[in-house]
Amino acid sequence: MTSRILDPQQLRLNLDEDQLEAIAWLMDHLPLSFRNVHCLPARELLSWSIDDLSSASGVTSQAIQRLESGFQLKEVSLQALAFALEAEGLVFFPGHPPLRGMNCRGSTKDPRSRRDYHLLE
Template sequence: MASQAMKITLERIALFQFTPAHCAQARAMLGWSVEELSREAGVSVEAIQRFEAKREVLDVTRLTLAYRFESEGLVFFPGFAPGRGMNVKGSTPNPVGRADFAMVE
């Protein structure tokens, strides 16, 4: 199991790499509406709309969205559109184990 420091580092990387533009682009790639992403990720429609409008959301909400897209095989790098990766599942740590997971918006 990864150390707590490593887990925090991976979360910070995921938070930096996954942008509001990535969220909208990834939805388009998968053919998902905001409502479908909401159902798939367990994140409210309002939080997704806020995030895509470049407004504040909780880190755990952002990680939850990134994790859901990565489970579909998408990867995210700053400055580039999302891409399909080979064996990328798990790049963003599963947010379920976070102490603040119950706060997902």
């Protein structure tokens, strides 16, 4: 078997503006993989307290406690938690415990650009 180096120019896609807009919209509307069952195990992987996660994410300690007790939070709050935890190298898949990403990064976008960011719990 021979090793072949790929030419990056061969991988370049020529997309028009509409296609780029459609891709951007899809990326903005990907469903979150982060679930309430991920929160406590993720904090334990990082040796973080609830206050540590609150400080990193902007979500209140009380909201994090509610989430870990099984209550749902607003999507913007879940996104802020996922973003903070993914920034520390964790990745989330539904039905699986949090994992260390090694050389990959989660896909959660920074929630501060959301119009409803002021509704963070």
